[in-house]
Amino acid sequence: MQGCSVDNWDDMRVFLAVARAEGLTGAARTLKMDPSTLGRRIGRLERSVGAALFVKSPQGYALTDLGERMRETATEAERHLLRALDEGQGTSEQLTGQIRIGAPDGAANFVLPQVVAAIQAENPDLEVQILALPRVVNLSRREADMAITVSPPEAGRLTVQKITDYQLHLAMRSDAPPVSALADLRSQRIVGYIPDMIFDKELDYLGALGLTKVDLASNSVAVQLQLIRQGGVGIVHDFALPFAPELQIVLPEQVALQRAFYLVRHTSDRHSERLTRFATELRKRMSEEIAKLERAARLTASGLI
Structure with a gap:
């Protein structure tokens, strides 16, 4: 140069x-x-x-x-x-500037909007951006200031903090014919990820159930939810169920998955008081929001769980 x-x-x-x-x-x-x-x-x-x-x-x-x-x-x-x-914002009571969060679209669609809106309401000079991607966000290239992931990264100059666990179950429309055993799923339209676009092993839900055929597929959790609402059956985040009240959990005793969200930041940002304050608030509010949505899902599960 x-x-x-x-x-x-x-x-x-x-x-x-x-x-x-x-x-x-x-x-x-x-x-x-x-x-x-x-x-x-x-x-x-x-x-x-x-x-x-x-x-x-x-x-x-x-x-x-x-x-x-x-x-x-x-x-x-x-x-x-x-x-x-x-450094100039370290003593300020309110957060300012722009912060971008990369996240898988399940968290981006059903959890982060409420969380970041609440944080921004208390910090009106703060601009928060949500980058929803069906892949891992590249922090080294500064695609985002921090990222939410479904498994902790094993390489790179990164710091990782667990946010919270979350639950997933099989779900389908409540007016669909009843399903009483895993074998009954063979006659159902299975909804899931596009097999060759599963970017994290933690997202291979159906493989663990021995379901290799996916009739309706998308790389987006939000699209999968809409497909299930059209009459399919698939794995749904419990925290997404309050947004689809016509769905019900099926086979809860046979199919109950648990995963976790992690907050990942670039190691060089550890000295940023502004990002650290935001990250602390984000983790706290995400954990609370997921717990609240999962409680709502249990209350509307008609005694199935």
Whole structure:
């Protein structure tokens, strides 16, 4: 990168946004700027550097080798900048700035909206973003400030804290023909994950039951819930059941799963008092919200559990 001359941090902010979104449109939404303006800014940055930072195609913007190296450097600089800004907020009673949480879509759809809305209501200058992805969020690339996962990561410079356990059961419409044994499921339309898109072994619910055929599949928990509401049967988070009152738990004694959510952060953020305060509040409120929703599910289970 010899001869590189970057005018200011704002150029790096634009570069990082485009790199993370892998295109102008997503970056424009993040930065609240026009895509054509971002395109001109990237072009100006590449002229300043004297080399291409992205391979541009109809599918999006992919980083060149130089772009990858620049992203690593810019991401590290961003961490230091955010840490410096956090120092100024350390004594503030309220949280401010922007915090992005990556999460699997079960938590993102049924738990996080209530939780982050309550936190933001108490901290009106705080902007919270929920990144719902059917895969593990890449914290090293700063896709998010912190991530919720269904199993603790085993590699990387990460800190992991358990949030809480949660329960899952088989569910189907309450007006469907009764199911009294696992063998009865063979005549039902099974709903589950697309088999080759299960990104974590903890999500392979049906495999443990010996159900290899999935009639209606999606990589989204929220879509699976809607498919079950249309007459299928599948594994549902207990905390999602209050959002689908026409469903009931079936075979609770034969099928009862327990999983856990974990909060994962980049190790370099451990000195950020702002992120630590937010993480503490997030874990507490998520645990309380899941417990509340699961209690509601038990109360409406018609004595089945």
